[in-house]
Amino acid sequence: MNNAINNPDKSSAQEAQTQLWTLLFNQGLVDNNTLPATELSSPWYIIGAQIIGGWVAALFLLAFVLASIASVTDMEQSILVIGIIMTLGCLIYYRVGENRQEFVLQMVFALSISGQLMMLWGIHDTLKHLDDGIIALLYAMLFAVHWWLIPHKANQFIAAIAMVPSLLTILAMHQLSLLILPLLIVCLMLVWSRLYQWPQSYQRLRMLGYALGLNVLFAHFVLSDMGRWMDLPQVIMAFDARFSHYLAVVMVLLSALWLIHKVFNQLSMQPLESTNTTPLRRVKSIAILSAILISLLSIPMAGISTAVLMLLLGYFYNEFKLTALAIGALVSFIGLYYYSLHMSLFDKSLWLMASGVMLLLIRWALASKVDKTSNKQEQRHDIQ
Template sequence: MARPTLQDVLNGLQAEGHLAPDAGERARTTMEVYRRTDVATPWFVKALAGFGAWVAAAFLLSFFGCVGLWNEEALLAVLGLIIGGGATLLRRSTRGAFMEQLALALCLAGVAMVQTGIAMMTESEIAPAVIQLVLGAVLLALFPDAILRFLMALGMAGAAVFLLWKGLGELGMQLGLLGGAVLVHWLLLEQARLRRGRWGELVGPVAFALACGVMGALLTLNFAGAFVRELRMHGISTPDAVLTLGLTALTLYTAWRVMKELGLEASGVAGAAVFVALGVTALMTLHTPAVITAVGMMVLGFHRRSAVLLGLAVAFLLAAGGWYYYDLGLTLLAKALALTGSGLVFLGLRLFLLRRFPVAAAEVR
């Protein structure tokens, strides 16, 4: 079957009442502008322009260092605000690979200068985290760049988890990770509705930043054993099973929402099979919350047809599964039998669902 043209898609949407009568002309004008400005420039030219912009920003910052600015904490923070504000105005008023990358580099440098200056003046660990939350929220709203929004959302999530850890210890850290996972699932489940709103452009960068942050943090906590022990000595200590149960409840809710949108009865045989499989997975990996987290991200990736999120979730699941295998207190033969048995169970579940609900399975694919 041949791919439909852009005109065919626009005509179909207009016939269904999803587009205004003049939307076709505006879409063609937008595509023409995009073709002339972005597609017409070869990728290597954009790469060289971006590299030149980062080099220019590095030379500018090195000049400030040569004149001794890094020893003046207050002036450093003020200059960082000026550079960040100027970079934001530059990004909003200009286009082109060089100017966009220059504005991005200068804005990131400005944020780092403000945080460094505030940290040196206050000699506090909390002040930079608070500054990151404030500046990140401002730049999310004002700086129209997906890369910076991704980085700012990631930094804000890290700052929020750090503040919760400082206040509540391990319990706060787990609450922060669980809250980040809840926000990821909510953003992606409500993606279609949220994208039509005022802040629709933030949905994608924020969701992917939180997904990378949550999965990366859980994977780091698994591998950094000595560091984790130091974290648990601070504040309220809670077992990993509590976080796993919370993430399992979130994954079960997501699976229920996905089945509901696909027209499957969650209270029927298919729903029971899926919920039992997820529950067994959680019970088998109570002390490795990264596994059920990766499963939930895979569900979201399949449901939203996001190849990037699906790839991240698969890579994360392999890493988490490898750590789970290594951490099992069993002999090699028992580990092999456990992995083989679990694989056969899930393959059998897939075969059962495909045979019992072939129409729904075809729609998912």
């Protein structure tokens, strides 16, 4: 009681947490009706030391294991078996282990990554005489199991970011490369739109969403002029198809229009006092026209519209990291296109100046419309 009196903010926060947990239990989103105890967080330097110590311990253990099997005749089979044992051991610990110290988690994480790499090596060396599609399918199944069963966030992200290219490689091997880029965009929208509908799989879907976003951006980088100059593998260059690029632009435009519609539907539900700006219909029309213009610009500048779509997703679902990634990608794609132009620096500077003047004129036009609309609303309010 004394602690509650001395710390009223802490007491009210605990009551709010208890009420929220009870509400989640009544809706069937959690299984236990008792609020779990809050664990005290360690200082950042203690966590950093534990992370370094866990990785060092895992590397020493891995070096000992590799040195032990160096003298084995059938090294490929031994690496595959040891990789399976390490992966299963880490998976069992993630599911039933109770020690959640950062040192132990990081050591298990390092051993799990090492076990997956050993399994990939062993699968490739054992089945290299078979079809490459079978190997890619086994890779995808391995990463899918880790992404679904392991609750560790970093491990889920690595498994997801490796699972997506494995599945896309299968499409490229079966002469379906035209579907790769549009399929990535469709999957990106499906994952982020279902993020809050399956709360039990929230973390998995979130990591898959970021993995899909990175793969989409990499695919657009391959489509850019900078990607064509690089000596990339033939499977990756399968993205280089104009029809696939145009279809992806259409899919991005439709997805952006759907997001804009949802955003303005939410804004229309708010009171008029909180939206004391241009009428929503006019702003929505401007947003739609901007989306169409950006889609047209993305035909010569690959990736612009996709970066804007990810920016809208980050804003709509309140994902700061996705928003930052989209902004960085947008600046990078514009910079790559600017660098690849076969023009002199003087001509490029003239184009930049003209673009800046056009943006300033658009901003001035929008600001004047906003002022006129607000003045009309004030006059109507005074008359009433």
